[in-house]
Amino acid sequence: MAIERKTIRLLILEDSQNEAERLVSLFRNAGRATRVHRLTSSEDLAETLQQPWDLLITAPSSEHLAPHEAITAIRRQAKDLPVIHLTAGNESDDITEALALGAQDAVPQGEDERLILVANRELANLEERRARRAAEVSLREAEKRCQLLLDSSVDAIAYVHDGMHIYANRAYLQLFDYEDGEELEGMPMIDLIDSADQAAFKDLLKNYSSEESASELTCHWVRADGQRFQARMSLSQATYDSEPCIQVVIRNETDNAELEEKLREISSQDLVTGLFNRTHFLELMDAAAQRVVTDGQVATLAYLRVDRYTQLQGEIGLADTDLLLTDLAQLLRKHFGKHAEVARFSDDVFAILLPGIAPEHTIDALKKLLKDVEGNLFDINGRTVQATLSIGVAGLNETTTKAQDAFDRAHRCAEELSDGNGLKLYDPADELAAAANRGNITAIVQQALDNNSFRLLFQPIISLRGDNDEHYEVLLRLVNPKGEEVPPAEFLAAAQESGLGSKLDRWVILNAIKLLADHRSKGNRTRLFINLSSNSLQDPTLLSWLGAALKAARLPSDALAFQLGEADAVTYLKQAKALTQGLAELHCKVSLNQFGCALNPFNTLKHLTVDFVKIDGSFIQDLSQAENQETLKVMLASLHAQAKLTIVPYVESASVLATLWQAGVNYIQGHYLQGPSQSMDYDFSADE
Incomplete structure (x- = not known):
C-alpha cells in the first residue's frame, strides 16, 4: 500500500521544454503527483501568481524572465512560495547569491537526488506554515468567542496578574458598582476584600500558586459605594492576551450553594461505586495530557477489566454484581491511596490515572493488586465470590501526548490477556503489530523484518545452450497476520515508498548467501540472481557491506x-553506473531486467557494466506473429553482438521454445519449466 500524497502545484522557470519535462518526470518518479506550469514571461508570472502554488524551481538563467526578477516579484506580493534556484555549478558564491536574493535553497543543476530532498523539505515546511496560519486564525476566532462569552456571562469574572486586575466583565463591574473596566485595571484585587478576610485571601493565592490547597474561598467583599456582601470566589489558571494569569469567578452565596456543590460532586461520580465516572475521568485524562505538553509531567493509565464479568452476572445476579463492584472499588481506593485518580470507566472496567509516574514504575504495585484481588474473598450477601482482573498499562509522555492513544493502547493490552488475571505493559512493537493486523502493508513489512518471517523462493533459469551451471532467481514472499500471501508488487512498492527497500534487499542477500553457502557445500555449482530495489541502487554503503558479507x-x-530494473537504471543512471562497476570489481555478476522498454535501451546499456540482460516480458507475448518474432530477434542479435548473455522470462508453453532457440536466447525462465519453489532442487541435467 503506497503512501498517498497530495498533488503539488509546481512552477518551473526554464527555457528548455525538454529540461522542464525532465524535472516533472523527476518529481513523479519520486512519488509526487504534480500540476505544472512553465513560466514564459513576467506577465505570465503576474497572472499565474493570482492562483496558489507550492514550489518554484528556477533555472540558472532564462532569456524570458531573470530568476532574481521572479523571486523579487514573489516577495513583493508577499507570497509564501518557496523557491529553489538551480545553479550552473557548485560555487559557494552562486549559492550565497541565490540565498541572499530570497531563494530557500540553491542546488547545482543535475544533482537530482539532492533537489528532491530539498524540495520535500521545503514542501513540508510550507505545509507546516499553512497549518500554523490556519491554527492562528482558529485561535483568534476562539478567543473572540471566549471574549463574547466572558462579556455576556452572568457570573462575575475577572482576570488577575500579580494580584492586579487586568480584565473584568460586565457582571463583575456591576457586582462592585463600577461603571468602566478602566477603573479596575491595575487595582489590587485585595482592595475589594474586607480587611478581616485579606489574610485568608493572601494564603489562598500563595497556596494556589504552589498547588497545595483548595482554589475556592468564601469572604466578605467591599463595593465601590462601601456596601459589604459575602460571596464565594474560585480561582483557575488562565491566559489573557497571551500572558498567564488567574481567572477569578465570584458567585453570591445562596441557600442552595451546598446543594449545588453536592450536585456538582454527584455529576462526576459513578452512582454504584462512588468512584469518578467515565465523563469526569476523561476530563482528568485530558488535563494529564495537557501537563505532558506544558510541564513535561508523565502519567500512567491502568485499564482494569473484571474477568468473567458476564458469567459473574449470571451466577450472582445484577444487584449482587453491583455489590461486588462496590467492594472492588473500596479495595482499589485503599490500594492506590490519594495520589491516584480512580474511576469506573464502564460496566466491567475500572481506570486508574497515576500522575507523575512512568508505566514501568507501576508494575510492582499493579502485580500486588492482582494478587490482592485474586486472594480476596468477597462476601456478597453471605455468599463468597472471587474475582480477578486483566490489566493493560500505557503511558502519557512526550511521544504519546493524546489521551485517546493511551486508552486505545491500554485497552488492547488488557484484551490480549485472554486467560485473565494478568498484566501487560504496552510495548511500541504492539503498535506495529496492531497496524499489521489492520492490513497496513508497510507495518507488515517492518514486522516481517523484525521477526525474520519473510520466505525465499527459487525459480530456475535454464540454459538453451548446454550450460551446466545451476542458476536460480531468488524471489521474496510475505504472508500477512491473517495467513494470506501479500502480492509481491504490493509489498515491494510499499517498502520502497517507505524507505525500507534497502533493508529488505539486505535481508534477502544475507539469507540467500546463507542458503547458497550450504547448497554449494554439497558440490553444487549454483548461482543466485538477486533483485535490487531503487533504494539499494542509491545506497553508497551497499558495496562495502556486500564485500564484508x-x-x-x-x-x-x-x-x-x-538484478537491476531498467526503469530504475534510467532514473538513477549515475548511481547505477557506479554500482555496476563496483559489483564487477567485487567479481559479482550483474543482470539488467525488464530490458527494452526505455526510449533508447541500448544507450542505457552503454553506461552499465552488465553480464546478463533479461528481456521484458512484453516481448514474449504473441510470438506467433512474424513481426513480433523479428523484433525480438533483432534485439537479441544486438545484445549478443555486445557479448551480453540473454534471459527470456515468462515462458509459459512449449510453443515458444523453438522460436527462442532459433533467436539464439541463452537462458529461459518460466512456469512451463518450473514455478518458484522453496528448494533448489531442479534437475538441470534433464535439459541437456
Missing part, C-alpha cells in the same frame, strides 16, 4: 548475480 560467508563473489 561475502567474505564472512566464504562464498565466491561470482556465485551471485544482482
